[in-house]
Each structure stands twice: as C-alpha cells, then as structure tokens.
Amino acid sequence: MDWELLRTFEALARLGSLTAAAKALGVSQSTVSRHLARLEEAAGSPLVLREAPLRLTERGQALLAAVLPMVDAALAARAALEDTPELHGEVTLSTxxxxxxxxxxxxxxxFYRAHPRLRLRVLATNRVSSLAAGEADVALRMVRPQRGELVARRLRTETYAYFAAEALALDPAVPWLGLAGSLADIPEQRHAERVFAGRPARLSVEDFESLGRAVEAGLGVAILPRGFAARLQGVVEVAPWQIGADGDEGVPPRDLWMVVHRSKQRVPRVRALLSWLAEVLR
Structure with missing residues (x-):
C-alpha cells in the first residue's frame, strides 16, 4: 500500500475536510480527492461520509486504527535519524x-543566545496542529491530550475573570463582548453565553488580543485571562453581581499543557525547546 495514500487518509480523518488536509500536507485538494478515491477503490466501499465535517465510515475507522501506529512508527524513525547531540536545524512549535x-x-x-544554530518555526494559530502527523514538534495546549503516544506536562494554571474599563458604568444590562470563529466553543465563551443568556454579545472577535482592546475602549465587559488583563490600561476586574450575573461562581480555571510526541522528546533540539518553554511559562 502506498504510504502517501495512507498519510493523506490520516490527515483527512484528523482534519475533517479535503481543503484542510490538502493545506496540511502541502498538496492540492484534487490530489487529496484522488488519493481518497484510490483507497476507496482498493477497499471496495466508502471510507468517509461526504458531510461537513467529513466522518469516517465503519470501514474508514478500521483503516484509521491500522494507520495510526504506522504514523507513529514513521515519526519514531525520523526522530532516530535526527537524534544528534549538535543543536542545529529547525524545531516547530504550535501555539x-x-x-x-x-x-x-x-x-x-x-532562546537564540542559548541556541544560535537553531531555527524556530512557530505556528501561531488557534487550530491544533498535529504532533502525531509531524506538523509540529511541540505544542502548547489548553486541553490535555488523551492519545497515549503524546507526553504532556502541565506548565501553569490560567485563571479567568470578568473585566471592564474603569470608566464603564456597570449595571445588570451592561453590554458584553465575546469570542467567535475558532474560539467560539472554548469554555470561557460558553460560560459567558450561559451567564448572559438572552443578551446577544455587543461585539464578537476571533482572538483575545482584540477582545482585550475592545474592553480597554470601554465597549463592554468580557471574560479575560487575568495575566493578559494585567497588561491592559485602565481595565479592572469586576464581580459577577456588578454586571447582572448574580449567583455565578466564577469562570473555571484551565491548565496550560506542553505536549510532545513520545518519539521526539529525546531529540536534542526538541529538548532544548522544551526546557526553554518550561522556564518561560512556569
């Protein structure tokens, strides 16, 4: 069986669309479609249901279970070839x-003073890049991964609260600001939607940076990480009762995890990045 076909199938199963799989693999969407068609021809039945997002059929799930160990083995082989004591080359971080x-x-x-021959590639995106598929060497995530071949270390706990501009008049009808796009389903946004049920967000943005700036501008109240809010000007933490959220016990904290594939955790340049991240984010 052609490895490229299986690699394409793993990306398609993980990312849920032809477009996303093509982008991750650096190929055209037609190539992904062609690879899938060849696999389905060999299987004699459909492997995915053409929905949005794509879902695996029972036959597709069986194939994925067989492919994942092959992906892990390929990563382990590459890590063995890269296992050199010299700290040079590229290391990729997803955050x-x-x-x-x-x-x-x-x-x-x-980092560069300590490791002048290393090149750091940072995937600064809210999409979770796959360590199992080799898209990144190390990932920073707010959710602990469940796959057994991924090694996770808790770096710190992020706490959240309601924040508003000092000059903003607070009352039970104060406007609230929320998150959209890839952040629409994170726990903080879902918490805000429950607290402010029946009151649509005055503004929804796709990143915390823009959300914080909107709070600074006095547009409304929002849930922000305390560490980030401390960097804003003229912004204060407010109690739930001040904004009509009586009975709210507060926003649950979340842990920040540093994650690496088991096969790569001993590669010297990856270890260098892990050590630096642990120091910076402790």
Whole structure:
C-alpha cells in the first residue's frame, strides 16, 4: 500500500475536510480527492461520509486504527535519524497567537543566545496542529491530550475573570463582548453565553488580543485571562453581581499543557525547546 495514500487518509480523518488536509500536507485538494478515491477503490466501499465535517465510515475507522501506529512508527524513525547531540536545524512549535505575543516573543532573544544554530518555526494559530502527523514538534495546549503516544506536562494554571474599563458604568444590562470563529466553543465563551443568556454579545472577535482592546475602549465587559488583563490600561476586574450575573461562581480555571510526541522528546533540539518553554511559562 502506498504510504502517501495512507498519510493523506490520516490527515483527512484528523482534519475533517479535503481543503484542510490538502493545506496540511502541502498538496492540492484534487490530489487529496484522488488519493481518497484510490483507497476507496482498493477497499471496495466508502471510507468517509461526504458531510461537513467529513466522518469516517465503519470501514474508514478500521483503516484509521491500522494507520495510526504506522504514523507513529514513521515519526519514531525520523526522530532516530535526527537524534544528534549538535543543536542545529529547525524545531516547530504550535501555539495560539496570544501566548506567542504575551509571553514568548519578548523572551525569544534568550532562546537564540542559548541556541544560535537553531531555527524556530512557530505556528501561531488557534487550530491544533498535529504532533502525531509531524506538523509540529511541540505544542502548547489548553486541553490535555488523551492519545497515549503524546507526553504532556502541565506548565501553569490560567485563571479567568470578568473585566471592564474603569470608566464603564456597570449595571445588570451592561453590554458584553465575546469570542467567535475558532474560539467560539472554548469554555470561557460558553460560560459567558450561559451567564448572559438572552443578551446577544455587543461585539464578537476571533482572538483575545482584540477582545482585550475592545474592553480597554470601554465597549463592554468580557471574560479575560487575568495575566493578559494585567497588561491592559485602565481595565479592572469586576464581580459577577456588578454586571447582572448574580449567583455565578466564577469562570473555571484551565491548565496550560506542553505536549510532545513520545518519539521526539529525546531529540536534542526538541529538548532544548522544551526546557526553554518550561522556564518561560512556569
């Protein structure tokens, strides 16, 4: 069986669309479609249901279960070839853009002073890049992964609260600001929707940076990470009762996890990145 066909199928199953799989693999959408057609021809039955997002058939699920160990083995083989004591080459980190801007970017000069021959590639996106497929070497995530081949270390706990501009008049009808796009389903947004049920958000944005700036401008109240809110000007934490959220016990905290594929955790350049992240984000 052609490895490229199986690699395409794994990306398609993981990402849920032809477009996303093509982008992740660096090929055209027609190539992904062609690879899927060849696999389905070999299987003699459909492997995916053409829905949005794509879903695997029972036959497709069986194929994925067989393919995943092959993906892990390929990564382990590549890691073995890369296992050299010399710290040079490229290492890839997947993280959300806000964490890059708030915490990592100001400390990058330290990383390069310590490792001048390393090249750091950062995927600053809210989409979770796959460690299992080799899209990234290390990932920073707010959810602990469940796959057994991924090793996770808790770095810190992020706490959240309601924030508003000091000059904003607070009352039970104060406007609230929310998140959209890839952040529409995160726990903080769902919490806000429950608290402000029946009151549509005055503004919805796709990143915490824009949300914080809108709070600074006095447009309304929003749930923000306390660490980020401390960097804003003229913004204060407010109690739930001040904004008509009586009975709300507060926004649950979330842990920040540093994740690496088991096959890569001993590669020297990956270890260098892991050590630096642990120091910066402790």
């Amino acid at each position: 959300v853009g806000e964490l890059l801007r708030w915490s990592l970017a100001p400390r990058l000069p330290e």
